[in-house]
Amino acid sequence: MxxxxxxxxxxxxxxxxxxxxxxxxxxxxxxxxxxxxxxxxxxxxxxxxxxxxxxxxxxxxxxxxxxxxxxRTPNRYDFLNADGEVLLRFEGADRLGPGGWxxxxxxxxxxxxxxxxxxxxxxxxxxxxxxxxxxxxxxxxxxxxxxxxxxxxxxxxxxxxxxxxxxxxxxxxxxxxxxxDDLQFDEPWLVIDTLVRDAERLPKINLQICDPARPTTCVLMGSGRHRWEFMLKPGETAEQMLDDQVIAGLLSPWNVEGAINLERKAVYRFNAxxxxxxxxxxxxxxxxxxxxxxxxxxxxxxxxxxxxxxxxxxxxxxxxxxxxxxxxxxxxxxxxxxxxxxxxxIMMGRTVCITDPAAARVRDQQMLAARAATGAAPHAPANPPMAAGCIMGGPPAGAYFPQFVSGAASSQRFDDALGAGAWLIARTAVATVAGGPRGFALADIRLDPYRDQLLRWLDKHAVEAVLVRPDRYIFGAGEPHKLLAAWATQLK
Ligand SMILES: Cc1cc2nc3c(=O)[nH]c(=O)nc-3n(C[C@H](O)[C@H](O)[C@H](O)COP(=O)(O)OP(=O)(O)OC[C@H]3O[C@@H](n4cnc5c(N)ncnc54)[C@H](O)[C@@H]3O)c2cc1C
Structure with missing residues (x-):
């Protein structure tokens, strides 16, 4: 020892x-x-x-x-069927999200x-x-x-x-x-990461190819790399699929020979x-x-x-x-x-991992009809706000507090101005105690670039103040002294 x-x-x-x-x-x-x-x-x-x-x-x-x-920030994530028709399209991932990135x-x-x-x-x-x-x-x-x-x-x-x-x-x-708790998802996939030699010949968006003959994923990675994933079919072994000739065959429909070099290959079981x-x-x-x-x-x-x-x-x-x-x-x-x-x-996985041609046809018909009916691109499903835990009262408590951005190319960010720890942001100055949330009144000079956005947020929720936890989830919103008292009680 x-x-x-x-x-x-x-x-x-x-x-x-x-x-x-x-x-x-x-x-x-x-x-x-x-x-x-x-x-x-x-x-x-x-x-x-x-x-x-x-x-x-x-x-x-x-x-x-x-x-x-x-x-890299592609603007689309498309789920295509074997004929290349769009079953599902998520757009806008290149735009700023609530986290300010x-x-x-x-x-x-x-x-x-x-x-x-x-x-x-x-x-x-x-x-x-x-x-x-x-x-x-x-x-x-x-x-x-x-x-x-x-x-x-x-x-x-x-x-x-x-x-x-x-x-x-x-x-x-x-x-x-x-x-x-096993949520019953278990599918083997081959993952291939490549080093890019000619980016012009590669897709610029993320793709799920919902082809029952070979469900396939093709996504961007950090600059200089691109990924493909191929679902293993019944009877195929990891050893067979990791063979370079087999991999070359899987990649041939993408016509990327010479545009990429294989960096690594691995077979994973995707579980939930x-x-x-x-x-x-x-x-x-x-x-x-x-x-x-x-x-x-x-x-x-x-x-x-x-x-x-x-x-x-x-x-x-x-x-x-x-x-x-x-x-x-x-x-x-x-x-x-x-x-x-x-x-x-799992919903996305079950959409992609259909290998029965008849079931894939039904899926395609349903998804194409749903897309034609709504016309609009779906948003990625919103994550649910916390309904219980270290929060005070109902919404917006438990929701994610956005990071406001400002300046050329959105280069100034709210969190950098306020720093780490919990914040009490109030319309007017409130006395806070050492060790508790740090207080910021709207008139605070550090809030200059973000004041309008903050005001809009407080107005939208019709509150005097918001107490934001250090992980940037909302502890509560309302009367500042009540927020501070509830915070002190929960953290004692
Ligand atoms: C193919 C694939 C694609 C993915 N794509 C995405 C994606 O796009 N986005 C995303 O968010 N996630 C993705 N993930 C998931 C993501 O990679 C993992 O969730 C993440 O790596 C988990 O990080 P971790 O730190 O929890 O665990 P790990 O990265 O697994 O780290 C665990 C560490 O614990 C160490 N360890 C184990 N036992 C001991 C011990 N006894 N003593 C000391 N150390 C020990 C190990 O050595 C290891 O370093 C993907 C995963 C896979 C396989």
């Missing part, structure tokens, strides 16, 4: 969720040790898309500009993970230990004693909480005997599962450890990062004296959101 380590939070797993959680904790003055059994970042691309809300979390961590510089951002996950690690390592309260495997945790009163194994032998880590961000197989979840408990005592789960979904909505990583943003401020509040029952609001708030998103991802 090589010495003990003491830290506020031990984060198991330095994937994107674990590192983001560690960074957000450290920014809030919570010491975080993030460990990973691997020496390096997982090198193979997985996520190709993050939404505006995730870019806002990246902004808080300080990596959004870097991510935006290498991401483009609605859809096509990315390269390992590059983002590298940026996150670099930013987190600048924070004095963040520590990363790689080649270090979590072995076990035991609770002793208000301390968790964990055993971890690194190249230098076994060590014990004493922390107030342990968060398993340790991926789909999550040893932390297993050890806590937390079961998964939710952990039945996200907290057990002082152990919590986040990211893929807590939920899995097929990638058709591009939301697995996004959901994990929302977990991190939700957990980070609650753990920081507990360090400052809030009761740890605040953590019971974590699953309460996040699970309905996750289940709605998984529902969308």
């Amino acid at each position: 090589v010495g003990d380590v003491e830290v506020d939070v031990l984060v198991v797993g330095a994937g994107p969720v674990g590192v983001s959680l560690g960074a957000l904790l450290a920014q809030a003055g919570v010491t975080a040790l993030v460990i990973d059994k691997e020496a390096d970042i997982y090198p193979l691309p997985r996520a190709a898309h993050v939404d505006h809300e995730i870019m806002r979390i990246f902004q808080a961590i300080g990596v959004a500009d870097e991510v935006a510089a290498s991401s 483009s609605g859809g951002n096509m990315i390269h996950q390992p590059s983002i993970e590298m940026s996150l690690r670099k930013a987190a390592m600048q924070l004095p309260d963040f520590r990363l230990k790689t080649s270090c495997t979590w072995v076990s945790s035991e609770e002793h009163g208000d301390t968790v004693v964990s055993r971890v194994r690194g190249a230098d032998g076994e060590q014990s880590v004493r922390s107030c909480f342990v968060v398993g961000c340790d991926g789909a197989r999550s040893p932390v979840r297993e050890a806590a005997s937390i079961e998964l 599962k939710v952990a039945k408990a996200w907290r057990k005592g002082r152990t919590l789960l986040a990211g893929d450890a807590a939920h899995l979904m097929p990638p058709f909505a591009g939301q697995g990583l996004c959901s994990g990062l929302r977990d991190a943003a939700n957990l980070a401020w609650k753990l920081a509040a507990i360090k400052r004296g809030a009761n740890d029952s605040l953590l019971d609001t974590y699953q309460l708030e996040r699970e309905p959101h996750i289940r709605a998103i998984i529902g969308t991802a």
Whole structure:
């Protein structure tokens, strides 16, 4: 045993969720040790898309500009049938979403993970230990004693909480005997990532080809890369499909020979599962450890990062004296959101993964008729606002508070002006106390570029003030003193 380590939070797993959680904790003055059994970042691309809300979390961590510089923002996501007719079309992902960034951002996950690690390592309260495997945790009163194994032998880590961000197989979840609710989606797909040599010959939008002969996905990634995914048919094995000749055959209808080079290939099973408990005592789960979904909505990583943003401020509040029952609001708030998103991802998956030609014809007829009837492009289904948890009253409490933008090319952002933590934004000045939400009156000079937008928001909801949580969800709106009193009660 090589010495003990003491830290506020031990984060198991330095994937994107674990590192983001560690960074957000450290920014809030919570010491975080993030460990990973691997020496390096997982090198193979997985996520190709993050939404505006995730870019806002990246902004808080300080990596959004870097991510935006290498991401691409296609304006369409089309579901086509075998004849090339549009069954479903989502438009506008290139426009600003409520988070103040483009609605859809096509990315390269390992590059983002590298940026996150670099930013987190600048924070004095963040520590990363790689080649270090979590072995076990035991609770002793208000301390968790964990055993971890690194190249230098076994060590014990004493922390107030342990968060398993340790991926789909999550040893932390297993050890806590937390079961998964299986939402019955299980389809094998071949994923092919390519390096682009001639972008002009590649599609400029994201595509789902709903061809029963071979359901196929073709999407942009971060600049310089493009992805194809092909569903395996009954009887096909991963080994057969990973053969380069087979891959060349699958790509031939796209006429991209010479325009791309194969970077990697892998067969995944796309599943949908939710952990039945996200907290057990002082152990919590986040990211893929807590939920899995097929990638058709591009939301697995996004959901994990929302977990991190939700957990980070609650753990920081507990360090400052809030009761740890605040953590019971974590699953309460996040699970309905996750289940709605998984529902969308499964709906998209079931639309694409039809291999019976007769069933595909019926689907095509129904979807073409629905599209002809409405004419309009559907919006991606809205995520439900929180109906319960650490919020005060009904709507707009629990909804997402937008990030206002201003300036040339929307380059000034509200969060940068106001900074981290909870905000009380009121029409007129309100006295706040140290350690509570920071107060901003509309006359505040920092709000100059956003005053009109803010005023419109307050007028629309006919309220005097809004209290925004550190994860940018609305705690409540109304009379400022009542908001501050309710916040103090919930966080005591
Ligand atoms: C083909 C594909 C496409 C996808 N597309 C998208 C998309 O477009 N958009 C999107 O939002 N999501 C997408 N996803 C999902 C996304 O990639 C995952 O949700 C995300 O990577 C999960 O991050 P995580 O940090 O929770 O887990 P991981 O990235 O899996 O990290 C878990 C970490 O825990 C470590 N670990 C495990 N056990 C231990 C232990 N005992 N001790 C120490 N460390 C341990 C592992 O080494 C690993 O580094 C896609 C996934 C796939 C497979």
